[in-house]
Amino acid sequence: MEIESSDVIRLIQQFLKENNLLNSLAALQEETTVALNTVDSVEAFSSEILQGNWDNVLRIVSQLKIPEKKLMDLYEQIVIELVELREIGTARTLLRQTKPTQLLRDQYPDRYIHLESVLSRSHFDPKVAYPNGVPKEKRRQIIAQSLSSEVTVVAPSRLLTLLGQSLKFQEQQGMLPPDSAFDLFRGTVPVIQAETDDVPTKCYNTIKFPKKQHAECVVFSPNGQYLVTGSMDGFIEIWNYLTAKLRKDLKYQAEDNLMAMESAVLCLGFSKDSEMLASGAQDGKIKVWKVQTGQCLRRYSPAHNGGVTSVCFSPDGTQVLSTSFDMTVRVHGLKSGKMLKEFRGHTSYVNHASFSSDGTKILSSSSDGTVKIWDFKTTSCLQTITPHDGTGTMAGVSGLTVNSCVPFPRPNQILVCMKSPTAYLLTMEGEPIRKFTSPESLTEGTTKDLTATSAGVDANKKDSVGVPLTDFLAVSLSPQAEIVYCLSENRQIHSFHSDTGKHVKSIPVGDGEVIGMASHPLSNVLAVYTVDGRVLLWKA
Structure with missing residues (x-):
């Protein structure tokens, strides 16, 4: 669709006429020779x-x-x-x-x-x-x-109407946060306050993948405008999280020219400004994309000797941090396209890594049961933490898989998700502050064999007394970090007050085996993705 420049001038002329700016109207008509x-x-x-x-x-x-x-x-x-x-x-x-x-x-x-x-x-x-x-x-x-025959009639305030319709379309496509203010001159959305924290209880929409396909990872952009999925067939797709439809306002997606990897996409990570997206694949490769155009800005081929389990950008957006099944944590330069640093010390798969709040340290989580804190500059290991509940052990079990460890929005605190029914809030030195335990695991007579769980019991099986496994797969925070969300293997989202650890509510999320969860940074929205090819969207 093409727009004639003369039509744009006429829209401005109508605006001038309606606002009684007749001298400006006359000057514009004389200068452009375009008449209203x-x-x-x-x-x-x-x-x-x-x-x-x-x-x-x-x-x-x-x-x-x-x-x-x-x-x-x-x-x-x-x-x-x-x-x-x-x-x-x-x-x-x-x-x-x-x-x-x-x-x-x-x-x-x-x-x-x-x-x-x-x-x-x-x-x-x-x-x-x-x-x-x-x-x-x-x-x-x-x-x-x-x-x-020389004149026409147009609806009043045509320019303002078209601008309003454009903003409404962008909001429907998820390009603008709902009901947000918009700086039309600068073309930006002012920074808005996140919603008051509340527990999502309603599944309002579902993204459905083709048969035998499913999302391996899901992430929201920091500005809240993008919901991105990486699937087992290698495709990376950007969705409108309100309508659960593919974003066709992105030209490359409208033309079915999707971002893609050569093998299953295992992880995704956004830059702080939401303009770049990193994707890691099962074949050890990483790509960095420009979201607005779908252009691949950088390839690391391979970045690791095993599947890439997590990717994230450095705070300044110049480097990519990654983890892998090859038991390493690596930093790659965006400009150079080369590996800049490597952190070795874990004895099993490294499942996740992130930067500390001040960007001076790296937090890594591994299947060897530890969280390691590294000096970003020197790559030396500053601390090795085996998360526990304050007694020094995890109900007599050590070495449970640590799924993730992320900085909590308070100084010197980290939130740890393990393959257990309890998530932990710890200090950077490993001292316990608070724990968030699945209420099902506390029910009398339902204590399960944690040793069997740590040894790799199938998530669909039950323990000796017939109670479904309640290990947490993922944790996430509400926009204001007042609520901790924990996704368990038995398809429940458990919510807890972050200040007290008190359980708030448990919500069943369906009958399909769950893989993971992502939370919206500004709204009380959760995306839960399952093996049967669905991304379930929940809101408060």
Whole structure:
């Protein structure tokens, strides 16, 4: 779809006219030679001509661009009628000092001489003034029809209406947060406060993948405008999280030219400004994309010797941090395209890594049951933490898989998710602050064999007393970090007060085996993705 520049100018001209900025309107028309040529009503304009209200007609015509021939016909008629009304002075001024009548004199001298003759007569004779037997009313009709064909009618406030529709479309596509203010001049959304924290309890929409396909990872962008999925077939897709539809406002997606990896996409991570997206795949490769265009900015091929389990950008967006099944944590330069640093020390898969709040440390989580804290500059290991509940052990079990460890929005605190029914809030030194335990695991007579769990019991199986496994797969925070969400293997989202550890509510999320969960940074929205090819969208 193409937009004519002249139409844009006309929209601005209408805005100027409606706001009574007539000098600006005239200057713009003269500078661009583009005329607005609109009237409030064609019928009313035609009626003014038919009734001979020439003052109003000339005022309207002065703002229009009318062909010279039609203007000469109009002015000729007005001069004749002024003479009929014996407004001789006005008729003489109009005949001798206006541009249309001067053109009439130059191009049709016989018609001009006729007008001078009518003007000089001592009395008005219609038969002389209106030759060829065409009476005044008929001439008015001809002129009204002729001029009406040159003008159009548009709805009022057309420019503001189109801008409003554009913003509404962008909001529907998820490009703008719902009900947000918008700086039209700068083209930006002002930073808004996150919603008051609440527990999502309603599944309001579902993204469905084709048969035998499913999302391996899901992430929201920091600005809340994008919901991105990485699937087992290698495709990376951006969705409208409100409608659960693919974002067709992104040209490359509208043309079915999706971002893609050569193997299953296991992890995704956004830059702080939400403009870049990193993706890690099962074959050890990493790609960095420009979200607005779908362009691949950088390839690391391979970045690891095993599948990439997590990716994230450095706070300044110049480096990519990654973890892998190859038991390493690595940092890659965005500009150089090379590995810059490697952190070795874990004895099993590294499942996740992130930067500390101040960007000076790296937090890594591993299947070896530890969280390691590294000095980003020197790559030395500063601390190795085996998460526990304060007794020094995990109910007598050590070495449970640590799924993730992320900085909590308070100084020197981290939130740890393990393959157990309890998530932990710890200090950076590993001291326990608070724990968040699944209420099911606390039910009398349902204590399960944690040793069996740590040894790799299937998530769909039950323990010896027939209670489904309640290990947590993922944890996430509400926008204000007042609520901790924990997703368990038995398809429950458990919510806890972050300040007290008190359980708030448990929500069943369906009957499919769950893989993971992502939370919206500004709204009380959770995305839960499952093995049966669904992304379930929940809101408060």
